[in-house]
Each structure stands twice: as structure tokens, then as C-alpha cells.
Amino acid sequence: MSVRMVGSRAKTVDYESGEGTGTASVLVVQTLPAFAVDGAADARPLSRAAQRLVTYLALRDRPVRRAEVAHALWADSSEEHGAASLRTTLWRIGRVHRDLVQATAERLSLSDTAAVDVQAASSLARSLASADAELPDDSEPVIGLLSTDLLPDWYDDWLFVFRERWRQLRLHALECLAGRLGEAGRFSEAIDAALTAVDAEPLRESAHRCLIRVHLLEGNRGEAVRAYRALAELLHTELGVRPSPGVRALLA
Structure with a gap:
């Protein structure tokens, strides 16, 4: 699956092969769901501190002041x-991947030959919200990508904003994809996308609304009612509220 990277290191990267279309050798920094650096001849693993540094630069996607990096990654140190x-x-990073990080006396950034999977995934997710964008011929790998969290086993405070930004973006993309697939008559794929969004955030009404709408588009009113009742019970149990008027109106 080829997608266009965003930011200063724009290039096309294939998630399956990790190959770029440029002439230079591309190192792909993976963060969905686990950290890895693909495309390098040297397969030695990076230390945890090195992984955190590379990830911090990858998610910033711009040159960052050395003092800012040191404060974020070693907040408890002088x-x-x-x-x-x-x-x-x-x-230590330079010993394993000499061309991965660019360093000056004041700032750090990833090399121009480095690509970041979450940046490409974010670009793909945004494109799915456009009515003019083509639907993927095979939605399964796209849905699989959009079901993936950003480094879920990491607990660094500085990572929270990036993780939450990606979570919101992928949930919106799944909902848009479900709606567009449903309108195209690709109901099985649409239901898969909607259920993936529901599974990622069970209390998200917009995800349930997508699922109900797809069932109605397919003519399965009974399935739509069952999905609505499941939502109503969940909201009552967890939050003590009813589904919003917009959701109730779907079955009016």
C-alpha cells in the first residue's frame, strides 16, 4: 500500500515492503504499534533511550532544539x-544507523532519507475523509492500519498528545471509510470499518451511528435496531444517559 508522506520528508512509502520511491535508501521508522527501523543493512537493535529519541524526533517532524529534547526525555535529570x-x-544511534539523525550544535532532526509510518498513515487517514478521494480496492489492510495504536506499551508523558492525535484521526477515518463504503454498496467492508471504530472506542456515538446507518443502507433494519439497543444499554450502564437525538432519529 503506497501512501504519500507529509511534512518535510515527503516521499511515497510502501508499508508492506518499506521501500521508498526516491533514489536514496529510505529508513522507515515504525511506531504502529511497536518501534522498529526498517531498511537498514545493520539489524542491531537500538537501546530504549535511542528508541525514545528517534521516536521523539519522528513525531515532531521538524528540527528540535537540543535542550527541548533533553528536557523531554530526561525530565528527572539535571x-x-x-x-x-x-x-x-x-x-549510540550513530553507531547503528549513521544516517538516521541529523545533528547540529543547536538542533536535531531525522535525516531527509528517513520516513515515518505514522506520518504516512496520518496522510492516508485524512485523505479518506475527502469525498473526491478514491476508495481502496482492498479495504482490509487500510482498516487494519487504522485499528493500530501508537506505541501502546510506552508510558512516556510526552507521547500522550501524539497518541491521542493519532487515535482521533484514525477513528474519524474509520467512520468516514465506513460511510463511503456503505454508500458504494460494499456493505461487508463498511461494517468491518464501523465495528473497528466501535471496538476502539465503545462509548463513541458517532462510530455506533455509522454502524447503524450501514445496516439501514443494506436494508437490515433488525440489525440496525439491535445495534441501537446495544448502544443504548451501554450508555445507560456506563454514563446514565440515552443515545443522542441524532442517533435516535436514524430509526424514527
Whole structure:
């Protein structure tokens, strides 16, 4: 699946092969769902500190001041210790992937030959919301990608905003994809996309609304009523509220 990267390192990357279309060798930094660096001849793993540094730069997608990086990654250390830890980590990254990080006296960034999977995935997710964009011939790998969390086993505070941004983006994309597939008569795929959104966030009414609408488009009113009742019971049990008027209106 080829998608267009966004940001200063724009290029087309194939998720299956990790190959770029440029002439330079592309290192793909993977964060969905686990960290990896693909495309390098040296397969030695990076240390945890190195992984965190590479991920921080990958998610920022712009040159970042050294002091900012050191403060974010070594927040519990003194300024001097954080700066020393940063220098050591950069040296260790360079021993494994010499061309992965660009460093100046003031700022750090990923190399121009490095691509980031979540940046490409975000570009794909945004494109699915456009009515003019073509639907994928095979939605299964797209839905699989949009079901994936960003580094769910990491608990760094600085990661929260990036994780939440990706979660919201992928949920919106799944809902848009479900609606467009349903309107195209691809009901099985549409239901899969809607159920994936519901599974990712069970209390998200817009995801349930997509599922109910797809059932109605297919002519399965009984399935739509069952999905509505499941939502109503869940909201009553968890939040003590009823489905919104917009959801109730679907079955009026």
C-alpha cells in the first residue's frame, strides 16, 4: 500500500515492503504499534533511550532544539546530566544507523532519507475523509492500519498528545471509510470499518451511528435496531444517559 508522506520528508512509502520511491535508501521508522527501523543493512537493535529519541524526533517532524529534547526525555535529570545523556544516545544511534539523525550544535532532526509510518498513515487517514478521494480496492489492510495504536506499551508523558492525535484521526477515518463504503454498496467492508471504530472506542456515538446507518443502507433494519439497543444499554450502564437525538432519529 503506497501512501504519500507529509511534512518535510515527503516521499511515497510502501508499508508492506518499506521501500521508498526516491533514489536514496529510505529508513522507515515504525511506531504502529511497536518501534522498529526498517531498511537498514545493520539489524542491531537500538537501546530504549535511542528508541525514545528517534521516536521523539519522528513525531515532531521538524528540527528540535537540543535542550527541548533533553528536557523531554530526561525530565528527572539535571540540565547537565540530560545534555550528557543526549550526547551519549546520539553517539549510540550513530553507531547503528549513521544516517538516521541529523545533528547540529543547536538542533536535531531525522535525516531527509528517513520516513515515518505514522506520518504516512496520518496522510492516508485524512485523505479518506475527502469525498473526491478514491476508495481502496482492498479495504482490509487500510482498516487494519487504522485499528493500530501508537506505541501502546510506552508510558512516556510526552507521547500522550501524539497518541491521542493519532487515535482521533484514525477513528474519524474509520467512520468516514465506513460511510463511503456503505454508500458504494460494499456493505461487508463498511461494517468491518464501523465495528473497528466501535471496538476502539465503545462509548463513541458517532462510530455506533455509522454502524447503524450501514445496516439501514443494506436494508437490515433488525440489525440496525439491535445495534441501537446495544448502544443504548451501554450508555445507560456506563454514563446514565440515552443515545443522542441524532442517533435516535436514524430509526424514527
